[in-house]
Amino acid sequence: xxxxxxxxxxxxxxxxxxxxxxxxxxxxxxxxxxxxxxxxxxxxxxxxxxxxxxxxxxxxxxxxxxxxxxxxxxxxxxxxxxxxxxxxxxxxxxxxxxxxxxxxxxxxxxxxxxxxxxxxxxxxxxxxxxxxxxxxxxxxxxxxxxxxxxxxxxxxxxxxxxxxxxxxxxxxxxxxxxxxxxxxxxxxxxxxxxxxxxxxxxxxxxxxxxxxxxxxxxxxxxxxxxxxxxxxxxxxxxxxxxxxxxxxxxxxxxxxxxxxxxxxxxxxxxxxxxxxxxxxxxxxxxxxxxxxxxxxxxxxxxxxxxxxxxxxxxxxxxxxxxxxxxxxxxxxxxxxxxxxxxxxxxxxxxxxxxxxxxxxxxxxxxxxxxxxxxxxxxxxxxx
Amino acid sequence: xxxxxxxxxxxxxxxxxxxxxxxxxxxxxxxxxxxxxxxxxxxxxxxxxxxxxxxxxxxxxxxxxxxxxxxxxxxxxxxxxxxxxxxxxxxxxxxxxxxxxxxxxxxxxxxxxxxxxxxxxxxxxxxxxxxxxxxxxxxxxxxxxxxxxxxxxxxxxxxxxxxxxxxxxxxxxxxxxxxxxxxxxxxxxxxxxxxxxxxxxxxxxxxxxxxxxxxxxxxxxxxxxxxxxxxxxxxxxxxxxxxxxxxxxxxxxxxxxxxxxxxxxxxxxxxxxxxxxxxxxxxxxxxxxxxxxxxxxxxxxxxxxxxxxxxxxxxxxxxxxxxxxxxxxxxxxxxxxxxxxxxxxxxxxxxxxxxxxxxxxxxxxxxxxxxxxxxxxxxxxxx
Numbered sequence: 001x002x003x004x005x006x007x008x009x010x011x012x013x014x015x016x017x018x019x020x021x022x023x024x025x026x027x028x029x030x031x032x033x034x035x036x037x038x039x040x041x042x043x044x045x046x047x048x049x050x051x052x053x054x055x056x057x058x059x060x061x062x063x064x065x066x067x068x069x070x071x072x073x074x075x076x077x078x079x080x081x082x083x084x085x086x087x088x089x090x091x092x093x094x095x096x097x098x099x100x101x102x103x104x105x106x107x108x109x110x111x112x113x114x115x116x117x118x119x120x121x122x123x124x125x126x127x128x129x130x131x132x133x134x135x136x137x138x139x140x141x142x143x144x145x146x147x148x149x150x151x152x153x154x155x156x157x158x159x160x161x162x163x164x165x166x167x168x169x170x171x172x173x174x175x176x177x178x179x180x181x182x183x184x185x186x187x188x189x190x191x192x193x194x195x196x197x198x199x200x201x202x203x204x205x206x207x208x209x210x211x212x213x214x215x216x217x218x219x220x221x222x223x224x225x226x227x228x229x230x231x232x233x234x235x236x237x238x239x240x241x242x243x244x245x246x247x248x249x250x251x252x253x254x255x256x257x258x259x260x261x262x263x264x265x266x267x268x269x270x271x272x273x274x275x276x277x278x279x280x281x282x283x284x285x286x287x288x289x290x291x292x293x294x295x296x297x298x299x300x301x302x303x304x305x306x307x308x309x310x311x312x313x314x315x316x317x318x319x320x321x322x323x324x325x326x327x328x329x330x331x332x333x334x335x336x337x338x339x340x341x342x343x344x345x346x347x348x349x350x351x352x353x354x355x356x357x358x359x360x361x362x363x364x365x366x367x368x369x370x371x372x373x374x375x376x377x378x379x380x381x382x383x
Numbered sequence: 384x385x386x387x388x389x390x391x392x393x394x395x396x397x398x399x400x401x402x403x404x405x406x407x408x409x410x411x412x413x414x415x416x417x418x419x420x421x422x423x424x425x426x427x428x429x430x431x432x433x434x435x436x437x438x439x440x441x442x443x444x445x446x447x448x449x450x451x452x453x454x455x456x457x458x459x460x461x462x463x464x465x466x467x468x469x470x471x472x473x474x475x476x477x478x479x480x481x482x483x484x485x486x487x488x489x490x491x492x493x494x495x496x497x498x499x500x501x502x503x504x505x506x507x508x509x510x511x512x513x514x515x516x517x518x519x520x521x522x523x524x525x526x527x528x529x530x531x532x533x534x535x536x537x538x539x540x541x542x543x544x545x546x547x548x549x550x551x552x553x554x555x556x557x558x559x560x561x562x563x564x565x566x567x568x569x570x571x572x573x574x575x576x577x578x579x580x581x582x583x584x585x586x587x588x589x590x591x592x593x594x595x596x597x598x599x600x601x602x603x604x605x606x607x608x609x610x611x612x613x614x615x616x617x618x619x620x621x622x623x624x625x626x627x628x629x630x631x632x633x634x635x636x637x638x639x640x641x642x643x644x645x646x647x648x649x650x651x652x653x654x655x656x657x658x659x660x661x662x663x664x665x666x667x668x669x670x671x672x673x674x675x676x677x678x679x680x681x682x683x684x685x686x687x688x689x690x691x692x693x694x695x696x697x698x699x700x701x702x703x704x705x706x707x708x709x710x711x712x713x714x715x716x717x718x719x720x721x722x723x724x725x726x727x728x729x730x731x732x733x734x735x736x737x738x739x740x741x742x743x744x745x746x747x748x749x750x751x752x753x754x755x756x757x758x759x760x761x762x763x764x765x766x
Contacts, residue, residue, distance in 0.1 A: 031641035258414035
């Protein structure tokens, strides 16, 4: 992109702040361990109003980061992961709202994670990083909100694991949350989700280059992380999406090669996804974040889904996608039904899309008006 | 089991013959290559009648073998893979039919495959084994039928990849097939199936111990094969099956361990499946057999599914399972619809089962009467 385009795109989301904050005081974790110091990388878009009541916290998924919208430089090839939804006139309207997005604790995009230096040794934590939970991720975000002087969020919003965090915010810190937006998510990780995550972890930990997590001075466990990502990618899509995107097409050939090598287009796609993930993600972060996902179990924590949902303060918008088999519609419906039984205002919309779990990051047309209307009604208090 | 029980079980399937046949003359493969000598390991149950017209060929799935029924010795812990369906008074009634089952070409249970000695070098083929197809597997079986003096099969029957072979028999060699029984199968491998198979192959080929397939004098690529099997196992089950079998139960613990290691019951299950598969299966066979599956494409070969189904000679029974998402009901329905359009007698039954793709190997109650009735009607020619 040219510099002029960049300026326009950069300004598109209003005033972009790209920062990080570090707390020296250790963070008490759900496991009982203490982690310190803790840094959170975050970005903000738009401006906090005088009443400090227009902040919306966006929560990213497994492989996401704090860069939700706009561009960091004129050479960036891609905008932030939710750029289609964040900006002036977009559903998360930066002319009205102060949007915050932070990289999760355990991540590898600026926040403290297993690749960060262990203050006791000066070397990366690796597998000595403590196992964290979704609750721990949110506890770190609570510090961020405190530091920003935001007592109460206008709303929290997230898809997939971002939805876990949004639910955690709304149930563990209900007094600090206005509305809750949940996309393609669930109140607990199902055994099938655990199975896929576990296979990904096994692929990494069985890679000889994993070296018990202590690989930062050596070659990275790229085979393991690539395999984990390939498994993930198939679960993010759907049979119709794969049929539509690739079918049985061969990559750059008309006839089968009768070789053991990759030759179908879908295989090239997975290979590419594995490689590009290695270029930007840390294998140990993949282990810790998927483990946090596996522990996610709101009904388990509060005794039942209804008991958990009884803690939710404000109105909720729940969006699911009919071809999402990783976080199927039934999981969203269960949350919506429990909220309804608890007398909480909730709207659940199941969007028809062939894009599978990925739909929340690609099929924006149907989501835009839903989110826009929800935030508007939340503002006027008509929910 | 005790010796007496064994005798009873062994006699249960009538006269069990466990043999192998070797052809010195090379087999012409679909790729244009020639493979020789070729050995097929096979078992038979029951007796061929004087008219030689009571033979049923059973075709096994990816990880199956020739041992379809009964026991080989008194110390066997498990009977053959389809023991519930093969024996006197069972659907494949050994008092009426002569049942044949052979290990596929490319396999590692007695038939020629990549672990077999290359006659030119005396060392295992490894990755020098030629890439084979479902058609090649069936061509080898044609030789077996010729050797047994069986001109025409009363029926062919198989589930999953066994169904691919049954369809291949009925369309490539229609004059030799009476009825066709298809279970949990498809007329082509979908891009999603290719994706899972490809990830399994990548797991093996990225294992440093794979050594380009030349590992027989070294440690085996057990990590790669275990990962491939784990991926497979999740695709063979279903969300309800995993929920019912494991839920979010921890293995041998009440509280989370906050460790990166496996701790959920579903993780222990997958680990066990990976290990036990390594004890009995060859990683190179996994590569070649899944590759043959990926090439499977009847509509591609004949121009359309209808054109392929127009080649089918006799009546067909098609069984699918509503929770099977690997070979979903829609694939079976497509075959049944094409057969109907071509005026071929076909019955398609979609069985309600939570067991996913595995259902054809575990949920026998609903299958038994369907198969029994189909074979009876095939016999009296009322179809």
